[in-house]
Amino acid sequence: MSDKFDVAIVGAGPAGSAAALTLAREGLSVVVFERGEFPGAKNMFGGVLYTTILNKLVPNFWEEAPVERQIVKRRFGLLSEKSEAAFEFRCEDYNAAPPYNQSFSALRARFDPWLAKKAEEAGALIIPETVVDDLIWEGDKVCGVKARREGGDILADVVIAADGVNSFLAKKAGLRKEFKWNVLAVAAKEVIGLPREVIEDRFGLEGDEGVAMEFFADSVAGMVGGGFIYTNKETLSVGIACSIDAFIGKKIVPNDLLERFKKHPSIRRLIRKGETLEYSGHMIPEGGFNQVPQILTDGLLLAGDAAHLVNASLYHEGTNLAMASGLYAAEAIIEAKKKGDFSKQGLKSYQEKLECSFVMKDLKKYQKVEAWAHANPKFFTEYPDLLLDLIKDYFTISEKPKQTIQENLYKKFRTHLSPLRAMIEINKLRKTFL
């Protein structure tokens, strides 16, 4: 094929499609390769989509985008074998008018094809069921891709590798090293069908309101990570996501951990009588700021999971960062085209845009989360168990005088943790997360 494109994008996930949409609107010729049967076929996330960037890409997206419910309620639960303590927040302000709090539950198998379709309507050529095996080089500059099809060599001024967490292209270009197990998480998820009214009654929702629930500690056998339930219109997204080294250490497979999660008394009641409609698993790049590879070189940019752009704090933000990186990559390419310079130097505004935005600022702020989680296993096992035990003692009714109960409670606490130690631990937690 002698035709040359301005930009070849590998991966029609949110990063690739956001880039394709932005570039095509500027009149650049764009081809997007997607290895799945259709965009989104191979993609998954827990379930909450933040939409600040989407609203820039497609203003008033809520009128047409296949999002499920606006998230008006957030809940964080701490589980032990038999107990649960939770923090829950809901606010009517999150429910006032679109785009609500810029957070929606969604299913990627529906959202991703929609975003890709927007890019296609803007003029991008989307080619599904096509794997890209390699880059084409001209000296030190990337100048195209090799797609696994007859006549699959495609030339382009710039290539965007938006090929996901395992980005083979980033590796082939020497932009990233092999991963260590502690920087990757594995998620297993089921989409469980329930009638709309049941979901609304069971979770205290009205209309299209939704809740994001996350569960820590015994929910995932004390591993670094957590479990989740996000409400969709007529389904629940139910899953677990834990660090790979935790799975290796515990010698448990993700599917078994998910089954265990679903059987917990706190979870079982929320999903009962549901019908499992889909099962999926995926890796999540959770290494944060320190794991972000070199994100550009001559003729090549990395975006989305390929650039390790996931905020693994309590916000669990990945898809929004992917769309942001796709948008910034496209903007940088548009500027580079005006200068006619697609070298590292010509494309460097991509890096600047990421650094000046919430994307890198947030990753930087939460850069210690991953290391903290691995260095403090007690926060996933011993401390939650102790806390739940103390709360249980506090509320257990007996003829013992309350004064005695509380004294015993304090004694129990002291045998596990000195007040000074507790102060230090809490301070570390605060510094890492807040």
Place this chain on the structure above:
Amino acid sequence: MNIAVCIKQVPATESKIKPAADGLDIDRTGLSYVVNPYDEFGVEEALKIKEQLDTGTVTVITIGPEKAVEALRTCLAVGADEAIHIKDDALTGGDALCTARVLAAALKKGNYDLIFFGRQAIDDDSGAVGIHVAELLGLPHVAGINKFELNADGLKAVAHRQIEGAAEVVEARLPAIFTCQKELNEPRYASLPGIMKAKQKPMTVWSLADLDLSAEDVGASAAKVKLEKITSPPVREAGKTIDGDTAHAVSELVRLLHEEAKVL
């Protein structure tokens, strides 16, 4: 040689099918679609003949909603030259004969020497449309072919059919209709240039009016067969496990076979 291939877009084979709420269709939410695999054999055979003769055109024809255009593009990407998309809301509720009337009208507008169908569509499995079209057009028809050869003069073709314990070899004078069975060939994958060129290839869209047909001819009111209901096959009940020590379990099993299953 002008070759037409009639194709249908069907739910992908791995789809989880359940009846729609009204029981008159399947629930189509979240389904992904493919070109009916038997039709792909027809497309491949047409392309092979064109390549062998080094001349001619391959036209793919489908009836279906807007979405069916994807199936046509897939065929264009592997090498078909043009596509005809017949869509009309009035077609809803028609039967195989209605579909055949529409396709016959469309085929009459082209001057085709050879027409391929899949032996059946894997969604409704009726396997009737190709035969009906042959009847309506007064053409020879060979069903379920697994080998095809064009005679040197290009006026006749020989096709093989698998029958119980033997192969039947049939000759037909062209133009003729052949419905394709598996083993006929190995459908090719689209090349990248093929996929790109497919976007530029001609796509004709016809409504019933373009074919001088009306809803009375081919719509629900013309159907001789009416779909009454689609239901799921009965769910198999879970087996029963008898706990306890072997001696007790055996006597319990015998009791259940005798009293509940009533087979002893």
